Every structure is written in C-alpha cells, then in structure tokens.
Amino acid sequence: xxxxxxxxxxxxxxxxxxxxxxxxxxxxxxxxxxxxxxxxxxxxxxxxxxxxxxxxxxxxxxxxxxxxxxxxxxxxxxxxxxxxxxxxxxxxxxxxxxxxxxxxxxxxxxxxxxxxxxxxxxxxxxxxxxxxxxxxxxxxxxxxxxxxxxxxxxxxxxxxxxxxxxxxxxxxxxxxxxxxxxxxxxxxxxxxxxxxxxxxxxxxxxxxxxxxxxxxxxxxxxxxxxxxxxxxxxxxxxxxxxxxxxxxxxxxxxxxxxxxxxxxxxxxxxxxxxxxxxxxxxxxxxxxxxxxxxxxxxxxxxxxxxxxxxxxxxxxxxxxxxxxxxxxxxxxxxxxxxxxxxxxxxxxxxxxxxxxxxxxxxxxxxxxxxxxxxxxxxxxxxxxxxxxxxxxxxxxxxxxxxxxxxxxxxxxxxxxxxxxxxxxxxxxxxxxxxxxxxxxxxxxxxxxxxxxxxxxxxxxxxxxxxxxxxxxxxxxxxxxxxxxxxxxxxxxxxxxxxxxxxxxxxxxxxxxxxxxxxxxxxxxxxxxxxxxxxxxxxxxxxxxxxxxxxxxxxxxxxxxxxxxxxxxxxxxxxxxxxxxxxxxxxxxxxxxxxxxxxxxxxxxxxxxxxxxxxxxxxxxxxxxxx
Amino acid sequence: xxxxxxxxxxxxxxxxxxxxxxxxxxxxxxxxxxxxxxxxxxxxxxxxxxxxxxxxxxxxxxxxxxxxxxxxxxxxxxxxxxxxxxxxxxxxxxxxxxxxxxxxxxxxxxxxxxxxxxxxxxxxxxxxxxxxxxxxxxxxxxxxxxxxxxxxxxxxxxxxxxxxxxxxxxxxxxxxxxxxxxxxxxxxxxxxxxxxxxxxxxxxxxxxxxxxxxxxxxxx
Numbered sequence: 001x002x003x004x005x006x007x008x009x010x011x012x013x014x015x016x017x018x019x020x021x022x023x024x025x026x027x028x029x030x031x032x033x034x035x036x037x038x039x040x041x042x043x044x045x046x047x048x049x050x051x052x053x054x055x056x057x058x059x060x061x062x063x064x065x066x067x068x069x070x071x072x073x074x075x076x077x078x079x080x081x082x083x084x085x086x087x088x089x090x091x092x093x094x095x096x097x098x099x100x101x102x103x104x105x106x107x108x109x110x111x112x113x114x115x116x117x118x119x120x121x122x123x124x125x126x127x128x129x130x131x132x133x134x135x136x137x138x139x140x141x142x143x144x145x146x147x148x149x150x151x152x153x154x155x156x157x158x159x160x161x162x163x164x165x166x167x168x169x170x171x172x173x174x175x176x177x178x179x180x181x182x183x184x185x186x187x188x189x190x191x192x193x194x195x196x197x198x199x200x201x202x203x204x205x206x207x208x209x210x211x212x213x214x215x216x217x218x219x220x221x222x223x224x225x226x227x228x229x230x231x232x233x234x235x236x237x238x239x240x241x242x243x244x245x246x247x248x249x250x251x252x253x254x255x256x257x258x259x260x261x262x263x264x265x266x267x268x269x270x271x272x273x274x275x276x277x278x279x280x281x282x283x284x285x286x287x288x289x290x291x292x293x294x295x296x297x298x299x300x301x302x303x304x305x306x307x308x309x310x311x312x313x314x315x316x317x318x319x320x321x322x323x324x325x326x327x328x329x330x331x332x333x334x335x336x337x338x339x340x341x342x343x344x345x346x347x348x349x350x351x352x353x354x355x356x357x358x359x360x361x362x363x364x365x366x367x368x369x370x371x372x373x374x375x376x377x378x379x380x381x382x383x384x385x386x387x388x389x390x391x392x393x394x395x396x397x398x399x400x401x402x403x404x405x406x407x408x409x410x411x412x413x414x415x416x417x418x419x420x421x422x423x424x425x426x427x428x429x430x431x432x433x434x435x436x437x438x439x440x441x442x443x444x445x446x447x448x449x450x451x452x453x454x455x456x457x458x459x460x461x462x463x464x465x466x467x468x469x470x471x472x473x474x475x476x477x478x479x480x481x482x483x484x485x486x487x488x489x490x491x492x493x494x495x496x497x498x499x500x501x502x503x504x505x506x507x508x509x510x511x512x513x514x515x516x517x518x519x520x521x522x523x524x525x526x527x528x529x530x531x532x533x534x535x536x537x538x539x540x541x542x543x544x545x546x547x548x549x550x551x552x553x554x555x556x557x558x559x560x561x562x563x564x565x566x567x568x569x570x571x572x573x574x575x576x577x578x579x580x581x582x583x584x585x586x587x588x589x590x591x592x593x594x595x596x597x598x599x600x601x602x603x604x605x606x607x608x609x610x611x612x613x614x615x616x617x618x619x620x621x622x623x624x625x626x
Numbered sequence: 627x628x629x630x631x632x633x634x635x636x637x638x639x640x641x642x643x644x645x646x647x648x649x650x651x652x653x654x655x656x657x658x659x660x661x662x663x664x665x666x667x668x669x670x671x672x673x674x675x676x677x678x679x680x681x682x683x684x685x686x687x688x689x690x691x692x693x694x695x696x697x698x699x700x701x702x703x704x705x706x707x708x709x710x711x712x713x714x715x716x717x718x719x720x721x722x723x724x725x726x727x728x729x730x731x732x733x734x735x736x737x738x739x740x741x742x743x744x745x746x747x748x749x750x751x752x753x754x755x756x757x758x759x760x761x762x763x764x765x766x767x768x769x770x771x772x773x774x775x776x777x778x779x780x781x782x783x784x785x786x787x788x789x790x791x792x793x794x795x796x797x798x799x800x801x802x803x804x805x806x807x808x809x810x811x812x813x814x815x816x817x818x819x820x821x822x823x824x825x826x827x828x829x830x831x832x833x834x835x836x837x838x839x840x841x842x843x844x845x846x
Contacts, residue, residue, distance in 0.1 A: 022829050024642060025684050031647060036639035036715040038655070265643045265651050265714050317654030317712070319672065349671050 035108030057132025065270035127518035135538025170218035179246030214247035289470035295615030296624035306340035385435030424481035437496035466512035474593035516566035522577035640716025687834035741827035
C-alpha cells in the first residue's frame, strides 16, 4: 500500500538507533519517538529531491491528534519527489537526554537529523507553542533567527491559525503561510525545488516566494515605531505586497482528505477518526477568531462525508468517529449525515460523537442518534451568563434555548452537563458574572424538574476561561482584563454559586495574559521569546513547564512592557502588527461589529442575512454557504 | 466461534510499544483486516484479545502468544497472512492454531540479554559472567507488589550460556521461570549489577526466544 523500503528501516535501526536506543529506556512513553506506526509513509531517499520536515511544536500525542497536520502530510507525500516526515517536540526528559548525548532532533520516519532537511515547516495553532518552535530549532542544532541562517537550505516556515499575526515569531521564520496550506505549501515546495536546482540565494528565493498569494515574508517588511511604542509605519520591500491575503481551498469535496492515515501505536489525545464537515462558521461570535478567519463557509457534501468517513474507519480500524467543525449543528444535512454514517457504524459497534453542538438547536432526534451506540457527557458553551453579555458577543443564544436544550438532555437520560463561559469580555460588569451562577442554578432546577432518572444524581460543571482578544476578530482592539481583575471575578463567581451539585473550575489568568501578549504582540517580542526559552525551555503550553517568573524576567530584561500589548485598548486608526495581513474580512466590518457590540446589538447569522463582511470575494465565484 | 492462538514477534522499533498499547494496536489491526473476532460484553464492547505473558517494555520477542476467538468460519492456519499486512512495522504473526493447552500451563521462558561494553573488551568478561551464573545462590533485590523483595535467581535460572558476539557484545542466554516467580530478562542484568558491579555493561538489549510448558514443550 505504501512505498516501503526495507533498507531504510535497517538504516534507521543501525545508524540512529545505536544512539537513540540507549536513551529510550530512560524516558517516558518511548513509542512517541520511534516512528514505525501503521500507515507511516516511507520513501527511497534516492528517489526524492525535496525532504520536508513537518514539525509540530508540541508533543506527539497532541500533534498526531491534529487533522491539519495529517492533511498536509498526505498532500506533500502525494507530490512526486517529495518525502514529508513528521517531527514533534520531545517531552522534557527526552530533550534532556538528547542534548546530553548530542543527538540532534530527528524525523520519525527516517531518523535523519532535521537540520539536513530541505524544508522545515511548523504547524502553529496555539500561541503558547511559540517556545516549542525555538526548542525544536535549538534541538535540531539550527540558529534560531532567520537572519543567522544564511543559506537557502533549510528553509524554515510556519503556517496555522496563529499566523494571522506571525509578528512575535517574525524573526525566527523565513516565511509564513497565511490561511489554508494544502495548495500554498505545495507551491512553496515547488518553488524551493526550482530554487535549489538553479542555485538561488535565500534572499532571491524569499523575494520570489513573496509573490505567491498567501505568503508573508517578514524580513521584507520594515516596521517603524512612534515614541509611544505604537507602530508608525510598515513598509514592504522588494516584490512584497502591501497586504498578504490568506489562501482558501474553494472546493472541499475535491480537495485531499486523509482517509488512509497513520494509526499511532501509542495512545494520543484524539484517538479516533475525525471527519471535517465544513470550514468557516455562519455565526459571527465577536470574540471568536476562528469564526472570522476561516470565512467564507465551505461545506462538504453529505455523500462525500459518508464515503470518506466509512473509508477512514475501514482503513484505520478505529471504533469511534468524530464530526469536526466550528459549529456542527449548523451543518445543513446533519441528520442525513448521521443516518448515513450510523447505518455503517452501528452493526460494527463504531460510535459517533458530535462535539461543537450549539445550545439553540440541539434536538431530541439528534441526541437519540448519537446515543445509539454510546453515550457521553454533554457540553454547552453559552460563553456568557447574562443576555446582555451574550448580545455583546453576538452569541445569539437565549437563556430559553439553553434551558430547553438542557431539558431535552435531562429528559433523554443525560445527567452530566458541562457549561463553558468566558470572563473579562468587553463591557462586563459584576452582574454579568453573577448571572453565570444564576444560569447554572437554573440548569440545576431544570434537571430537578425534568430528569427522568434522578437516582443517578446530577453533575453540572461550570468552567470559565479568561477572554483573550484575538487578531482579525471584532474584539482585536480590546484590552484584556488585568490578572487582579480576573482573580477578583473568579472569586466573585465562586462565592455566587448556589449549590454543591455545581462545581466550578477556572483557567489560570497568568497563562491567558501571556497568550494575549503573544496573540497581540509584534516583532519586538523576539528577544523576549529567546530569553524565556533560555530560562524555562519549551512545552510552555504545559502547566508543569510554564514559568511565570521566566516571562516576567524576560520582559524586564528586554525592556518590554507586556501590558502595552495585552491590557491597552487600541485606537481605530492604530496600525496593528497584523495590518499587513488580511483574512478576507474587511477591517471596516470588524470595526462595525465592535461598535454594535458596544450597543449590545446582535448581528443575524450569515444564513439569515449576509453581513457583507467581504470574505466571499476570496472565492472566485463569490460563493459562500451555498 | 473458533478459538485461535497466534504466535507473533515484536522486534525492532515495535519493542517500545507498551503492553496496553499493543492490545489496542491488535484491536485496530483486526478491524482493518476484516477478520471478525469476539467482542467483550458490556457498555463499551471492543475486540477481545488475551495475551499470555506481558512483555517488558523495550524487550524484543519472537515467541509471543495471543488468544482470540474468530467469529467467521476460517482456518487458523491462514490467519497470519490475512493479519500481517495490517500490523505496524516489527509486529508479525508467525503462526496460528487451535490452542492445545491452557495459558496457565506456560512455565518457562528462554531469553537472552546482550550486554554491550564500549571498551571493546567483552570477551575478557566471559569467564566471570559464567562464574556468576554458576553460583549456588544468586540473590537480587526486585520490585514486588509489596515493595522491594529478595529473589534467588539460582533455582529459577538454568541452561545459562555466554557467547561472545563481537568485541563489544556478550550474549547471555538462559531458561528462566515464567511464573511464580516471574523472572524477566532484565533480572539477569540485575544479577550482574548487584552481585558483580564491575561487570556491568554500558548498555543491554533483551530478547524473548521461546516459551515452554512444564514439560519443556514449546507452548502452542
């Protein structure tokens, strides 16, 4: 099925394994570092001219759960002459052993050092994994800064949702892919192949690359600053465009989907088949970056999905399939899709799970469907406690919707409900916080009134996260609450809870603060990231390795005020660090939405009324949600 | 339902797959292969797989034993060729047959420890290692369910041979007790470390070679 070359396995075993084998018995979960899983793609090195290291700046378990990574792995390996291999960030124990023994970061398939690859591509979906990029470059034995890597090879780039503001890592990467990578990554790879063959210099290559839509070359933009620290101007150089517009895949039915993919030999976070229903979201929640940057809506046909889902299950042997999208209940043919999948799944004891259901149109029928094979807990995300606050964020869900959905769930026998909320939203008052506790209490009363099986008891969990203003969302100009304010609000909510059946957990505001700094930051953060990395290493997304002191010392040492980025409201006309990047949605639309939020005015979802955000222009035929 | 015992090997990179992960790996592989096997009862039914003697993480083996029940009417003999294309690198079914005895009758394991000496003087240690395993008593400290305990290897380890593989490698092969007490290949290294520390190698590799019943018949 896959190109399989015994010789290369022997190469791996006898060349790298000698050294790696000695450290593997000393580390936790060594299967993460060996490769050799079912479905991995092996190629003959003599028959490829581009070696691509697809890097994920977090652990194997997280990275292998990422659908985007699996898509790109397949797309790149389907290219003639290209061998794409996987690289993950090793856990601390492994990284320490590797550094001690002088073993450079290697790719799982071949065991070859990453520094010898042609292209090193990072997939970045979370700001806290920026340190992972530095960790992996350092482990590979490469200079961290793009400017210190003079040669064309290896080319280091990054893609993923974080690249809507790539500025904090601008000095480390050679280029960024903005938007969906299926086509752009392939185009970069082809251009690289040409450049390598013709012996181009790195600047020559980058100048050419900047002409490709969706490619942002940070070194081709000159940033100048005002005395107050805000950006004075951003000037493109050479052939770089003034604004880089993101890439999209127009037709998802025809685009590659990994139905034949790697099945890890060790347990990963999402150990199941994942089926992507559509990209984009009709809702327009104002805090949600994903809801804006993935526009326009492009859905896959029901038939395509049923076919791909069954194929993926057959090929993997997984016993669970999960439907993935930003808002699964908004998929028009959801009932037909579930029926089509269940017809195959039920007799084979394969279960179907539906995350991302909205509280408003959660139906009994749908619930019965997912319940047929196995039953899991239910999660709703009202995001805010009061109606005013939900209108501010344009959640378009009423208290009645939420309680009706809960009633349906309780009548159907569910007894575990998780409720997700955000704290620190723009215009939030103490009444809005207390309303979270009130809503949870009403959910409990709904259970008391309607539960069919009270003997099992009820478990209601309230979780709050700290709002992080994100680029390209209508709240991109907002200031984040201070950490003290978050702590006070968390305590207030804790004190407002009215029953022991409701448990409350909250996110650490320190991490959210750093997240905001990185999400909203600019290229002046580069030395900060280097300092933090020196102090506390990678894996910063993991609580055990996140060091508040390291961040504070790094800000201090480099004279950077983190509050300037996180806790300052930005003006309408301020040049934001990501001003050179466009997700297709007009800035005027974002501002208009921000103004409406101030008046607690809702905007209908895209299906009811097109808000004319501008994203449909990204599609050649101006299509959106047809 | 047809009972079926599979002998399989776990070598190379696959030796780092833990026992639990190996069970899951087989479950997925059976589903991929289309060979229908009996599922467990209960709320979360999954393919029922039973493995005789969990293998230590990092130990290779050419004699693992796995029991399943096949739903379809198929001959056990053809099972390896049907299953092997669906297994990851390093895991390979060698043979399959109707089990002729109960798993509980598994009594002995032949295994080897390859000890690596970076100084290239492996051969010089041969005699001393032989002497060590010839002692009338060879006590090691071993982790048990109740904390650390003593175990005398001498009555539980026999047929020891020491072979010079290369300048850097000595291979100790022995027949050890599989159950009550369980002697793992790594316990042979423990014996060296604890009783003759000067002979401790720089690195060691383990391999299970054969499993036997009480009458020293290969376990099938």
